[in-house]
Amino acid sequence: MPPKQAKKTLWVDCDRCGCTITSNDKNIHAELNCTKNQLKCPYIEDGRLYTWLERTGAPPDGAPKDAVLVHPSAGTLIGSVIGGALELCREGAPTMVKRMWPSKGSSPAAVILSAADLPASWSSDGKTVTVSVLKEEIPDATSITIKILNHKTESDICDILKQHFYNHFVSHGSRLVYYYFGKKLEIEIISVKSKNQSEEIKWYVLKENTVWNIDREVIQKVKKRPALLGGVNDILEEVQTFIQISFNKDGLTANFQPTRGLLIYGHSGIGKTALCKYLIENLNCYHVEVNGPAIFSKYFGETERTMRNLFDKAIENEPSIILVDEIETICPKRSSGSTEQERRVTSAFVSFLDNLHDENRRVFILATTRKPEAIDPMLRRFGRLDKEIEVPVPDRIRRREILYSLLKNLPHRIPEKDIETISDLAHGYVAADIVNLCTQASMKCIKRCSESIEKEDLIAALTVVRPSAMRELLIEVPNVRWTDIGGQQDLKLKLRQAVEWPLKHGESFKRLGIRPPAGVLLYGPPGCSKTMIAKALATESGLNFLSIKGPELFSKWVGESERAVRDLFTKARQVAPSVIFFDEMDAIGGERGAGEAGVHERVLAQLLTELDGVVPLNSVTILAATNRPDRMDRALLRPGRLDRLIYVPLPDFETRLQILELKLEKMSTCDINSHSLATRTDGFSGAELNALCHEAALRALERNLDCPAVTMEHFEHVLKDFKPRTPESLLKVYEEFALGQRSG
Numbered sequence: 041m042p043p044k045q046a047k048k049t050l051w052v053d054c055d056r057c058g059c060t061i062t063s064n065d066k067n068i069h070a071e072l073n074c075t076k077n078q079l080k081c082p083y084i085e086d087g088r089l090y091t092w093l094e095r096t097g098a099p100p101d102g103a104p105k106d107a108v109l110v111h112p113s114a115g116t117l118i119g120s121v122i123g124g125a126l127e128l129c130r131e132g133a134p135t136m137v138k139r140m141w142p143s144k145g146s147s148p149a150a151v152i153l154s155a156a157d158l159p160a161s162w163s164s165d166g167k168t169v170t171v172s173v174l175k176e177e178i179p180d181a182t183s184i185t186i187k188i189l190n191h192k193t194e195s196d197i198c199d200i201l202k203q204h205f206y207n208h209f210v211s212h213g214s215r216l217v218y219y220y221f222g223k224k225l226e227i228e229i230i231s232v233k234s235k236n237q238s239e240e241i242k243w244y245v246l247k248e249n250t251v252w253n254i255d256r257e258v259i260q261k262v263k264k265r266p267a268l269l270g271g272v273n274d275i276l277e278e279v280q281t282f283i284q285i286s287f288n289k290d291g292l293t294a295n296f297q298p299t300r301g302l303l304i305y306g307h308s309g310i311g312k313t314a315l316c317k318y319l320i321e322n323l324n325c326y327h328v329e330v331n332g333p334a335i336f337s338k339y340f341g342e343t344e345r346t347m348r349n350l351f352d353k354a355i356e357n358e359p360s361i362i363l364v365d366e367i368e369t370i371c372p373k374r375s376s377g378s379t380e381q382e383r384r385v386t387s388a389f390v391s392f393l394d395n396l397h398d399e400n401r402r403v404f405i406l407a408t409t410r411k412p413e414a415i416d417p418m419l420r421r422f423g424r425l426d427k428e429i430e431v432p433v434p435d436r437i438r439r440r441e442i443l444y445s446l447l448k449n450l451p452h453r454i455p456e457k458d459i460e461t462i463s464d465l466a467h468g469y470v471a472a473d474i475v476n477l478c479t480q481a482s483m484k485c486i487k488r489c490s491e492s493i494e495k496e497d498l499i500a501a502l503t504v505v506r507p508s509a510m511r512e513l514l515i516e517v518p519n520v521r522w523t524d525i526g527g528q529q530d531l532k533l534k535l536r537q538a539v540e541w542p543l544k545h546g547e548s549f550k551r552l553g554i555r556p557p558a559g560v561l562l563y564g565p566p567g568c569s570k571t572m573i574a575k576a577l578a579t580e581s582g583l584n585f586l587s588i589k590g591p592e593l594f595s596k597w598v599g600e601s602e603r604a605v606r607d608l609f610t611k612a613r614q615v616a617p618s619v620i621f622f623d624e625m626d627a628i629g630g631e632r633g634a635g636e637a638g639v640h641e642r643v644l645a646q647l648l649t650e651l652d653g654v655v656p657l658n659s660v661t662i663l664a665a666t667n668r669p670d671r672m673d674r675a676l677l678r679p680g681r682l683d684r685l686i687y688v689p690l691p692d693f694e695t696r697l698q699i700l701e702l703k704l705e706k707m708s709t710c711d712i713n714s715h716s717l718a719t720r721t722d723g724f725s726g727a728e729l730n731a732l733c734h735e736a737a738l739r740a741l742e743r744n745l746d747c748p749a750v751t752m753e754h755f756e757h758v759l760k761d762f763k764p765r766t767p768e769s770l771l772k773v774y775e776e777f778a779l780g781q782r783s784g
Contacts, residue, residue: 270445271438309472468507527695559662567727
């Protein structure tokens with residue numbers, strides 16, 4: 041049996057200076073002539089260890105959070121015990137007290153600390169670290185006051201810090217490190233108090249009963265972050281909840297697969313990217329941006345490698361967020377025209393996304409897009425981008441909140457009531473438009489050499505800034521007022537009741553428990569100002585006005601006409617409150633079965649579905665005009681669709697008189713008897729009265745190009761041959777239609 045080998049001695053005493061050195065460094069220590077150089081030769085003297093610092097990722101299992109790892113041999117020589125307090129000193133850095141924890145796998149002289157818990161002043165290398173046992177009795181701290189050096193926060197973080205730093209050692213001026221949603225916070229201890237307060241006491245231990253406070257002067261200096269985003273608080277809260285659940289590995293999240301991918305979609309300029317960046321900044325979280333144009337490369341495999349590096353970087357710094365802006369540029373929907381590179385990149389992205397679940401990583405994907413249907417369907421399933429949130433076009437309340445948040449950072453003298461009024465007028469404005477509105481108002485304020493924005497500046501800016509959400513369907517409505525239309529007072533009132541009242545006074549309808557009309561059909565002879573009335577309604581109401589002529593919706597491609605109708609109503613819902621005006625409605629809503637079935641019936645079916653389908657028409661009113669109501673499909677005219685039928689008749693005497701006077705005011709006339717003209721034009725439509733004045737003016741020019749004014753003689757000459765063109769048969773059609781609706 042071989043003899044037992046002698047146990048190797050890790051430390052030896054120096055015969056010359058009396059210090060204790062490692063046996064491996066005995067020769068080096070002799071070469072240095074006992075010079076105390078701990079980097080080349082660590083040593084122990086007078087119960088103190090002079091050595092270097094090593095860093096580790098995290099303390100081993102079972103070790104306390106504030107552990108310092110020391111080899112058992114070194115711990116024995118300085119007189120420490122497991123869990124006992126060790127004081128660590130270093131030149132140019134605040135002293136720390138940590139709990140001793142043995143580490144047999146480390147170098148005999150090394151001192152190992154968690155890199156994540158080190159303050160910035162301890163992160164540099166090349167300086168002596170002195171380790172010694174803290175022999176004094178350490179009392180419990182009753183209260184502490186802290187200052188967070190590199191973060192703006194309120195006192196609500198104290199409860200989190202109290203739980204995290206339980207049983208830690210602190211003193212006046214010491215530093216603690218905590219990662220708050222991925223951001224490294226350095227916390228300085230301003231003051232510490234205990235029951236037996238004494239000047240001799242330097243160190244304290246934090247317990248459950250310790251009261252945490254943030255320095256009040258710091259709170260006053262660091263105000264709460266201003267709400268730069270308005271109108272999306274509900275969306276911010278929802279997204280933040282998903283992120284926090286995915287970052288939490290404890291509790292219920294350990295037993296189910298949380299959402300790690302979120303798709304945020306909405307109209308251009310709605311604030312999708314701003315919302316994501318605000319969240320990232322507010323959570324103080326590490327983030328990586330994946331930008332399509334930046335990652336694509338012409339070299340084979342280079343794009344996938346770049347994307348992998350970004351994902352790896354996010355994983356290394358978890359918890360983290362990966363922001364993918366305009367994801368349809370990276371993972372477009374596959375088609376026959378897709379390139380091999382697009383398919384490879386999409387597959388790589390999906391693979392990286394799946395790995396986050398497989399490895400249970402605390403990495404969250406925030407993706408934005410303007411066209412969710414343009415994204416590869418592989419991404420839009422559970423386990424990938426399994427939650428989709430729409431950022432809607434702001435309604436009146438959201439517009440007001442956005443405007444409030446923007447004006448907070450601008451000097452202005454605008455009362456709260458006026459801000460609400462301007463928000464009501466900004467139909468169809470997205471967040472970018474409201475920012476532009478404030479910018480234009482500021483420019484007008486500067487031009488006035490004023491120091492504060494006023495209501496007039498914003499009103500003037502409204503005429504300059506056009507709504508982005510209406511850009512595809514925006515029409516320039518002529519400036520037609522109710523006063524430009526002669527007579528028809530009863531008709532104007534009915535239109536306001538049917539269109540303006542439900543949209544502007546919806547509370548009154550709710551109070552009485554009635555549903556406002558979904559649609560209004562104007563019918564009557566040609567030339568009776570049906571289209572002009574619609575233009576006046578668009579101008580006077582201030583609502584978003586979408587004008588569609590029947591034939592515009594038809595296409596030779598199968599399905600395109602139905603999609604045009606669907607897109608029209610989708611846009612109208614986005615920019616509500618709005619009015620869709622269908623001119624020549626009989627071209628779209630003609631009776632089915634009257635001719636060859638085809639695109640007309642499909643478009644009509646789509647129109648009926650939109651008018652009274654599953655998706656409600658909230659704050660969207662349909663206004664239609666036709667000369668032939670008898671040819672309209674009966675399904676369109678039932679209650680709940682075009683349920684308010686308004687007859688626009690030939691003008692009576694009073695209406696004819698007002699129409700003629702309005703027209704004659706704009707002409708140079710002499711001795712014109714408007715009453716006589718109104719009496720003699722019975723049966724004329726509004727368009728024919730306008731044509732009568734036009735012909736009289738041409739008659740005057742025929743006689744003399746230098747004619748100063750139009751006289752009654754010129755009208756008399758025109759009236760001889762000018763007859764009304766509305767046939768009695770057509771008027772009879774309207775009478776029969778009205779009787780049929782009443783009897784039906």
